[in-house]
Amino acid sequence: MLESRGIMARATQLLDVRGLVKHFPFVQRRGFFPKQVALRAVDDVSFSLARKEVMGLVGESGCGKTTTGKMIAGLLSPTAGEIFFEGENLAGLSTDKKRIVRRRIQMVFQDTVSSLNPRMKVGAILQEPLLVNHIGAAKERRERVAEILDEVGLPPDSSGRYPHEFSGGQRQRIGIGRALILRPDLIIADEPVSALDVSIQAQIINLLLELRDTYQISMLFIAHDLSVVRAACERVAIMYLGRIVEMGDTESIFAHPLHPYTRALLSAVPVPDPAVKLSVPPITDEASSPVNLPLGCRFAARCPLVMPLCRHAEPELVSERSEPSHSVACFLYDKVEMAYE
Amino acid sequence: MRWFFEKLLRHRTAFAGMVIITVFVLAAIAAPLIAPHSPIVQFKCYTRLAPSFQEHTPPVDDEGAVRIDPASGQPIKSQRFTLGTDFHGRDILSRIIHGAQVSLLVGVVATLIALFIGIVIGSLAGYFGGWVDNALMRLTDTFFAFPSILLAIVILATFQRPGIWALFIALGFTGWTGIARVIRGQILSLKEQEFIEAARSIGAGNFRIITRHLFPNCLAPIIVLGTLAVAENVLSEAGLSFLGIGVQPPTPSWGNMLAEARGNLVDMPWWGVFPGLALALTVLGFNLFGDGLRDILDPRLRIRR
Numbered sequence: 001m002l003e004s005r006g007i008m009a010r011a012t013q014l015l016d017v018r019g020l021v022k023h024f025p026f027v028q029r030r031g032f033f034p035k036q037v038a039l040r041a042v043d044d045v046s047f048s049l050a051r052k053e054v055m056g057l058v059g060e061s062g063c064g065k066t067t068t069g070k071m072i073a074g075l076l077s078p079t080a081g082e083i084f085f086e087g088e089n090l091a092g093l094s095t096d097k098k099r100i101v102r103r104r105i106q107m108v109f110q111d112t113v114s115s116l117n118p119r120m121k122v123g124a125i126l127q128e129p130l131l132v133n134h135i136g137a138a139k140e141r142r143e144r145v146a147e148i149l150d151e152v153g154l155p156p157d158s159s160g161r162y163p164h165e166f167s168g169g170q171r172q173r174i175g176i177g178r179a180l181i182l183r184p185d186l187i188i189a190d191e192p193v194s195a196l197d198v199s200i201q202a203q204i205i206n207l208l209l210e211l212r213d214t215y216q217i218s219m220l221f222i223a224h225d226l227s228v229v230r231a232a233c234e235r236v237a238i239m240y241l242g243r244i245v246e247m248g249d250t251e252s253i254f255a256h257p258l259h260p261y262t263r264a265l266l267s268a269v270p271v272p273d274p275a276v277k278l279s280v281p282p283i284t285d286e287a288s289s290p291v292n293l294p295l296g297c298r299f300a301a302r303c304p305l306v307m308p309l310c311r312h313a314e315p316e317l318v319s320e321r322s323e324p325s326h327s328v329a330c331f332l333y334d335k336v337e338m339a340y341e
Numbered sequence: 342m343r344w345f346f347e348k349l350l351r352h353r354t355a356f357a358g359m360v361i362i363t364v365f366v367l368a369a370i371a372a373p374l375i376a377p378h379s380p381i382v383q384f385k386c387y388t389r390l391a392p393s394f395q396e397h398t399p400p401v402d403d404e405g406a407v408r409i410d411p412a413s414g415q416p417i418k419s420q421r422f423t424l425g426t427d428f429h430g431r432d433i434l435s436r437i438i439h440g441a442q443v444s445l446l447v448g449v450v451a452t453l454i455a456l457f458i459g460i461v462i463g464s465l466a467g468y469f470g471g472w473v474d475n476a477l478m479r480l481t482d483t484f485f486a487f488p489s490i491l492l493a494i495v496i497l498a499t500f501q502r503p504g505i506w507a508l509f510i511a512l513g514f515t516g517w518t519g520i521a522r523v524i525r526g527q528i529l530s531l532k533e534q535e536f537i538e539a540a541r542s543i544g545a546g547n548f549r550i551i552t553r554h555l556f557p558n559c560l561a562p563i564i565v566l567g568t569l570a571v572a573e574n575v576l577s578e579a580g581l582s583f584l585g586i587g588v589q590p591p592t593p594s595w596g597n598m599l600a601e602a603r604g605n606l607v608d609m610p611w612w613g614v615f616p617g618l619a620l621a622l623t624v625l626g627f628n629l630f631g632d633g634l635r636d637i638l639d640p641r642l643r644i645r646r
Contacts, residue, residue: 070538073542074542075538075541075542099544102542102544103543103544106542106543107538107539107542109535109538109539110535111535114534114535114536115534115535115536115538115539116536116539117536117540117554117557117558118558119557119558119560120553120554120557128540128543128545128553129543129544132543132544132545132546132549133543133544175539178539178543182543
């Protein structure tokens with residue numbers, strides 16, 4: 001059922017990611033013989049993104065959410081799996097065509113200090129995407145920069161100033177302007193507000209959502225802050241150790257989270273009322289190492305509801321029967337797998 | 342730019358270095374105008390004159406007789422030669438002023454060549470990493486393993502007639518190893534910054550990323566290293582010319598003046614002392630200026646020299 005849905009989706013979705021895998025090989029020097037091992041940063045991730053849709057990718061640090069974003073933006077090449085953009089497989093494109101498609105996928109970065117070249121003036125930073133892609137003459141490029149400055153809410157005289165003369169929120173506006181100037185269809189926002197003050201976070205999120213409405217941009221919103229995700233995203237995918245464990249509409253996930261990990265995450269969001277008791281036992285310990293993954297479910301070691309089955313088999317991400325858009329990878333909800341076992 | 346000059350004015354040693362450098366650079370540029378005599382004309386009757394400020398009695402010859410100017414028939418005066426003359430009757434002050442041309446030119450051009458090689462090799466190694474890094478850094482280690490003055494001598498020996506060009510090449514091709522290492526380190530840390538990833542995501546190629554994003558961020562250490570390298574090259578040039586394989590006489594260079602004066606340090610100390618002073622001052626100037634620049638531009642950069 002899922003498969004047929006996937007094929008149907010390919011034609012209509014803007015982005016379709018199928019079985020994405022990224023392994024970082026390295027040599028482990030434990031013991032007498034060094035051995036070549038792989039850090040499995042992203043391990044079989046599939047999802048799709050509709051036009052104008054904002055999807056959140058959530059998980060603790062090291063779960064592979066940034067790696068996923070970078071593979072889609074073309075900054076890393078996948079070990080396996082396919083990325084379809086408007087139904088075209090990015091891996092199969094010629095170099096020239098890839099350049100043109102890549103132009104339409106842009107990134108916004110987390111660190112507003114290190115993501116802007118300190119030796120370039122804002123005008124040069126914003127112009128560079130046009131220059132690199134040979135778009136427009138010098139005069140047109142300057143006009144585009146002026147337009148973009150206005151769109152992201154920066155003063156018109158910003159062009160001649162250096163990034164360090166701006167505040168964190170303004171620098172993030174520069175970063176958004178740089179992504180926006182190529183008129184992309186998809187923006188991958190890698191923790192775009194987590195380095196900012198809470199009061200500024202809302203402004204930046206609103207700016208991103210406004211731009212989404214104006215230019216029909218889809219957005220993959222990578223974050224670890226659930227309240228930010230709730231404010232910004234229509235759909236959410238929760239990642240744990242390189243895999244999506246739960247995915248669905250934001251409403252549905254926040255209203256009734258299914259996966260024990262999601263529940264633990266949600267209960268960890270601070271509630272401004274000391275009388276409220278934690279409804280779910282908090283999870284402890286560190287996540288397992290992505291180098292030596294345990295057999296069975298990745299979350300089994302920390303799961304409060306672990307069953308014997310969880311330590312032997314890995315649950316698939318399947319949609320919930322009552323709500324097909326909400327899917328979860330947990331044996332608690334996967335009666336078919338239970339029977340099979 | 343303004344804050345830079347303000348800091349420079351407040352940094353006393355850097356400012357002193359800058360003054361010394363400026364004096365020598367101006368002297369070198371304006372040499373034909375300010376030098377009182379030609380650096381190579383031999384005033385046959387005025388040989389071995391002591392500096393004018395030291396001479397109170399008329400100069401005498403080896404037998405103790407007062408030396409007579411054959412043209413005028415009067416006892417000769419050394420007033421015309423502020424820092425005295427050498428064995429051949431050439432004016433030492435003029436030779437020092439003209440020698441500054443050679444020394445600074447060799448110092449600067451050799452440094453530019455070394456910087457070019459060092460920056461290219463260092464940034465390629467740092468940027469591409471892997472086997473490129475390994476190959477280039479082993480090459481750098483190989484060059485670094487030779488005493489650089491010996492390597493320069495070997496390179497000079499391959500030239501038919503060693504001239505100023507040979508010096509540029511010999512010193513430029515031996516002085517780049519330290520620069521390559523520092524640049525590689527800078528690039529290694531810079532390339533992990535997000536703006537490099539941002540550049541890649543807008544479609545910028547390797548060449549653009551290296552030249553537009555990485556290189557401008559390495560400018561501070563490049564300027565500092567370059568200034569200090571000039572001092573080193575001025576010194577090496579003097580050393581090679583002293584050994585007779587650098588600038589060839591009669592073209593004046595501080596190194597070959599020292600070589601000529603070597604046997605007469607006791608009876609004609611001015612012949613060797615003044616070129617030596619000029620050399621020491623120049624090197625001191627560049628070192629003070631370079632160290633000051635390092636404090637101003639990049640306090641974190643501490644290289645082992």
